[in-house]
Amino acid sequence: MAAAVRVLCLSGPNLQLLGTREPEVYGKATLAEIHARLVARGRELGAEVDARQTNHEGTLVDWIGEARASGFAGILLNPGAYTHTSIAIHDALKAVSLPCVEVHLSNPDAREPFRRRSRVARACIGRVAGFGADSYALALDGLLRVLSRA
Numbered sequence: 001m002a003a004a005v006r007v008l009c010l011s012g013p014n015l016q017l018l019g020t021r022e023p024e025v026y027g028k029a030t031l032a033e034i035h036a037r038l039v040a041r042g043r044e045l046g047a048e049v050d051a052r053q054t055n056h057e058g059t060l061v062d063w064i065g066e067a068r069a070s071g072f073a074g075i076l077l078n079p080g081a082y083t084h085t086s087i088a089i090h091d092a093l094k095a096v097s098l099p100c101v102e103v104h105l106s107n108p109d110a111r112e113p114f115r116r117r118s119r120v121a122r123a124c125i126g127r128v129a130g131f132g133a134d135s136y137a138l139a140l141d142g143l144l145r146v147l148s149r150a
Contacts, residue, residue: 004047004048005046005047005073005144005147006047006050006070006071006072006073007042007048007049007050007072007074007140007143007144008050008052008064008067008075009038009049009050009051009052009075009076009136009140010052010053010075010076010077010078011035011051011052011054011078011080012053012054012057012078012079012080012083013054013080013081013082014055014080014081015031015078015080016053016055018030018105026105026106026132027132027133029132029133034133034136035051035053035136037133037136038051038140039051041137041141042140045140045141045144047140047144049076049140057082060077060079060086060089061088061089061092064077064092065092065096067096067098068097068098072098073098073099073147074098074099074100074101074143075093075096075100075101076100076101076139077089077093077100077101077102077120077124078102078103078105079102079120082120083102083108083118084117085119086119090119090122090123093120093123093124094123099125099146099150100120100123100124100125101128101139101140101142101143102118102120102126102127102128102129102139103128103135103139104127104128104129104135105129105130105132105133105135106129106130106132107129107130109129126139126142126146128142
């Protein structure tokens with residue numbers, strides 16, 4: 001039996017507050033619930049999903065940098081506010097050279113002007129945004145389709 005495809009799912013700053021943080025924008029699901037559903041969806045699709053969250057940019061950069069050596073085939077990334085500021089995350093994604101899908105619960109393009117620019121987008125194969133908690137599962141489906149064609 002072939003080993004499951006491994007996917008690293010990273011969630012950035014303040015996402016640990018989901019469920020209570022601006023539920024009109026981000027929904028009522030907690031990050032733990034979103035991650036649990038994502039892991040279950042991964043199992044359904046024959047993938048192993050390792051879902052993590054940190055508020056620290058350097059930790060995200062470290063996890064991205066270790067991803068290939070740790071056996072991950074691709075990355076799902078919700079960089080939170082680092083979307084708009086982090087060249088370090090962009091550079092880590094480019095350096096590790098794994099397919100990455102940028103994920104957002106809300107649609108940044110429909111929000112404040114400062115949220116409309118992604119510093120990480122150029123290092124990603126795609127973006128799923130605006131579908132609430134379902135954004136993660138939709139991104140996983142897309143990433144796994146890309147990996148199956150590789």
